[in-house]
Amino acid sequence: xxxxxxxxxxxxxxxxxxxxxxxxxxxxxxxxxxxxxxxxxxxxxxxxxxxxxxxxxxxxxxxxxxxxxxxxxxxxxxxxxxxxxxxxxxxxxxxxxxxxxxxxxxxxxxxxxxxx
Amino acid sequence: xxxxxxxxxxxxxxxxxxxxxxxxxxxxxxxxxxxxxxxxxxxxxxxxxxxxxxxxxxxxxxxxxxxxxxxxxxxxxxxxxxxxxxxxxxxxxxxxxxxxxxxxxxxxxxxxxxxxxxxxxxxxxxxxxxxxxxxxxxxxxxxxxxxxxxxxxxxxxxxxxxxxxxxxxxxxxxxxxxxxxxxxxxxxxxxxxxxxxxxxxxxxxxxxxxxxxxxxxxxxxxxxxxxxxxxxxxxxxxxxxxxxxxxxxxxxxxxxxxxxxxxxxxxxxxxxxxxxxxxxxxxxxxx
Numbered sequence: 001x002x003x004x005x006x007x008x009x010x011x012x013x014x015x016x017x018x019x020x021x022x023x024x025x026x027x028x029x030x031x032x033x034x035x036x037x038x039x040x041x042x043x044x045x046x047x048x049x050x051x052x053x054x055x056x057x058x059x060x061x062x063x064x065x066x067x068x069x070x071x072x073x074x075x076x077x078x079x080x081x082x083x084x085x086x087x088x089x090x091x092x093x094x095x096x097x098x099x100x101x102x103x104x105x106x107x108x109x110x111x112x113x114x115x116x
Numbered sequence: 117x118x119x120x121x122x123x124x125x126x127x128x129x130x131x132x133x134x135x136x137x138x139x140x141x142x143x144x145x146x147x148x149x150x151x152x153x154x155x156x157x158x159x160x161x162x163x164x165x166x167x168x169x170x171x172x173x174x175x176x177x178x179x180x181x182x183x184x185x186x187x188x189x190x191x192x193x194x195x196x197x198x199x200x201x202x203x204x205x206x207x208x209x210x211x212x213x214x215x216x217x218x219x220x221x222x223x224x225x226x227x228x229x230x231x232x233x234x235x236x237x238x239x240x241x242x243x244x245x246x247x248x249x250x251x252x253x254x255x256x257x258x259x260x261x262x263x264x265x266x267x268x269x270x271x272x273x274x275x276x277x278x279x280x281x282x283x284x285x286x287x288x289x290x291x292x293x294x295x296x297x298x299x300x301x302x303x304x305x306x307x308x309x310x311x312x313x314x315x316x317x318x319x320x321x322x323x324x325x326x327x328x329x330x331x332x333x334x335x336x337x338x339x340x341x342x343x344x345x346x347x348x349x350x351x352x353x354x355x356x357x358x359x360x361x362x363x364x365x366x367x368x369x370x371x372x373x374x375x376x377x378x379x380x381x382x383x384x385x386x387x388x389x390x391x392x393x394x395x396x397x398x399x400x401x402x403x
Contacts, residue, residue: 046329057329084314091324093313100312 032112035105042080042101042109047091051116059091066113076110148296150289150389153303157390161338165326174342174397176335180326184333188401197274197347197399200354204275207268212257218272221253230273230280231396234385235288236295243298243381246273247356264375265362270345270354270399277344277398285342285396287389302386305379306337311370317383332403339391341384343400350403357384 036042037053044050047059070076079086081096081103095101101109161173165180172179178188195201208226211217219225223232233246250272251261262268289295309316320329321337328334332350344357355363358375361383365372373380 055330057327059324059327059329089323091315091319093315098312098314 028108029111029115032108032110035101036109036112041105042095044109063113064116066116073110073114076113077106080106080109148300150296150299154390154392158338158393160322161325161336165336171395173336174339174391174394176340176343176400176402177326177333179336180333191401195347195399196349196401197345197354200271200274200345200347201278201399203268204271204273204278207272208275212254212259214257216257218250218253221249221256226276227279228283230277230398231283231286232288234381234388236290236292236298236385238290238292238295241294242378243302243385245357245376245381245384246276247358248376248381264356265359266351266353266355270356270359273345273356274354274399277396280396281398282395284393285339285388285391287385287392289389298382299386299389301379302382302384305383306386311365311368313368313370315368315370317364335402337387337390339394339397341387342391342394343397343402345398346400346402348402354399 033052036044036050039046044063045053045056047057049056049058049062049064051064066076070079079092080101082094083090083092084094084097093100096103096106158170161168162170165173168179172185175185175188178184208218219227223229230246233249234243236242237244247264247269250269251264254261262272289299306317309319318337320334321340325334325336341357344360345354346360347354351359351363356375358380361380362372362375
């Protein structure tokens with residue numbers, strides 16, 4: 001809950017960073033993939049099929065065509081941060097709210113997801 | 117703006133849900149209906165998996181499709197729990213230092229009774245599980261209690277389950293408000309989300325049985341305890357119901373309770389009750 005007041009500012013800052021430095025974006029994308037596949041972090045493969053990942057689970061939808069499905073990265077961020085806000089029945093852990101991932105880590109994962 | 121509105125709406129929804137939960141908790145005292153619960157619980161699984169024979173639900177993930185079922189049948193030819201079963205049989209018939217045996221502590225000499233556990237003990241006012249009864253038997257006869265999670269306790273319960281194989285689970289809830297409260301408490305624990313991952317027991321075992329997390333197929337909650345204790349390849353050994361609860365809690369990054377704490381005893385009561393009528397299949401083998 002406490003993170004919401006500062007989020008818009010943070011997103012603006014990140015958008016600036018992303019726009020200004022393609023090399024940096026490339027590296028956060030790679031970092032995002034590592035975080036997404038890491039069993040102790042995002043561990044997205046436990047539930048989602050993701051191109052390039054082994055032994056995916058079947059609970060969530062396959063993560064593909066993400067940019068077409070979620071043109072607004074804020075929406076993607078919000079889903080990873082706490083999907084229970086939108087769907088109280090979801091299986092998806094609230095990665096941001098429960099501090100499984102930091103906002104920076106979620107943003108790196110969003111960068112990676114947008115390449116799928 | 118839209119996102120903010122969604123967030124606000126989401127918060128309002130959570131608040132409403134919390135209110136509704138608080139309200140049902142107040143009403144719950146005179147609305148506990150285990151008979152209707154068990155019927156609804158079983159029907160949920162029967163309808164979700166119309167091709168699974170009712171008595172097959174006790175085989176956990178192996179009931180979920182033909183491939184898995186074949187794996188199970190192959191495994192049962194050289195069951196990995198066999199050594200525990202043999203050890204349990206021997207332990208069961210070996211007298212304590214005082215000359216008495218486990219058979220002296222149980223109805224029918226402990227044979228073919230696993231389906232009646234856990235039961236509600238009206239003298240104690242609490243749920244008594246088979247594991248608890250076994251350690252109480254040991255202590256009453258001057259022996260040190262065993263660890264609740266594996267080894268000797270798994271061997272003893274494996275043997276006792278084996279003597280009950282095929283018998284329908286038969287859990288009673290006596291006409292005692294404390295028994296109903298224990299049942300309701302177990303049910304609440306089962307459906308409450310907890311831990312860093314925010315899962316309830318039901319998230320995986322009611323919402324998602326048959327689905328895979330990585331390569332592992334999630335077991336249906338219905339009949340999940342009928343197979344206890346189990347040899348789990350993941351554990352490279354045997355585990356009891358206590359072990360199952362503790363590891364489920366820690367794998368979802370929740371704080372596990374002490375084995376045989378009141379809440380675990382109540383969850384076991386709830387889960388066993390809603391599996392009434394399904395056969396005992398323990399000891400089991402799981403991936």
